[in-house]
Amino acid sequence: MDFDNTFDALYPQLVRYCHRLTGDRDSAEDTAQEALVRLYQHGVEGPESALRGWLFKTATHLIRDRYRVDENRRRLLAANPVTPTRPDGPGEAFDREERRALARKALNLLPERDREMLLLRYEGFSYKEIAVAVDVAATSVGTLLARAEKRFVEALDGEELPA
């Protein structure tokens, strides 16, 4: 398995996913790297789609293990505040910051698994691949995803989330 080909095909998407999931640059880079290291350590081989599934599942679990603790999560969020910057620059820049902050806040309001599933879906994962990555039954992915997406959009709109 050629390192450069694998890296080019999979790393950029993987680090983006990790960053969307954690909201933290360092965590994203470290997790993506660790997942790739494990891929080679375990000698995982197969078509690109199989490697991708393995990497994303591994990264998802690494993030769960490392960053799920509420205290750590709170600290991560504190280190990456979602408050929009002051609108003293061009309006466009403010809009972008504000939208980013809103999206981060909405994503953080989702339960962990909903967040993972939503992000995987929007990385182009099939229901079956999502089921494998987050350990749910393939038959329930559709229902869970529908709920996750709905909650996310409601949170973006600033509506109260159901308990």
Next chain:
Amino acid sequence: MTRSETDHLDEVALLAVRDDVSALDPSAVRHLEACAACRDELEGLRLRSSLVSGALASLDVSWDIEAARARVREAVSVATAEAAGARPIPLARRSWGGGRRAAAVVVLLAATASALPGSPVRQWLQGRGDATSVTEAIEAPRESTGPSIPGPESAVAEWSGIRLDASAPLRVSVRGLRAGEEVRVRWTDGDEVAVLAPAGSRFTSADGEVEAVVSAGPVTVEVPRGGARATLIVGGTVYLRSGPGAPEVTGPVVSESDAGVTFRVR
């Protein structure tokens, strides 16, 4: 037959159509063709998909992919060499697979004490040396080590280290420690960040980033008290962030004092 052609499609079924993930049964297809309400609903879900895509894309940042490639390549080669029981090739002699990438990484573990005038280890330890990195036989820290490097009477062991200016934000990544080994952060009055680890450890530095692949613990990291912005990452986990305010400690702490913080790797 559980579906009548007069039943509207539920959101899950419409999402499956929108996302093209599964085929509808024929009765549902006929219903969708005939029912304006369900088609409107589907259109609404398509708009929602654009909204979600846009919101998620707004979170994205740009990455230095070439720097990441070098880091990941190195981490993979170290890990696979360790797994094979082989001693990793010294970084300075490693082929990086192209001069373009090699240029992004500065290998600092090149200078040895004998190549430098005076007593570089002593200078380095006292913060007066101009060597950016040394490898030399110096005294091993005692187990109950305090903020400073121990005195001359201790048992001699091979140690190596790196010292970098901390005026710009710095990210220190330590790899290769095993569970139970310690990372000792010591607050100093200087203006440099230093990383010290047993010999055989290797240090690389690129813009704003130091990576230490260590042969064993403990690792000592010196961080200036005066608001140096540094992030310490151990085995991929953020242990500590320092900055203008109080340091943010997120790693597995075993002890904490005015002199520093000691972590034990889990």
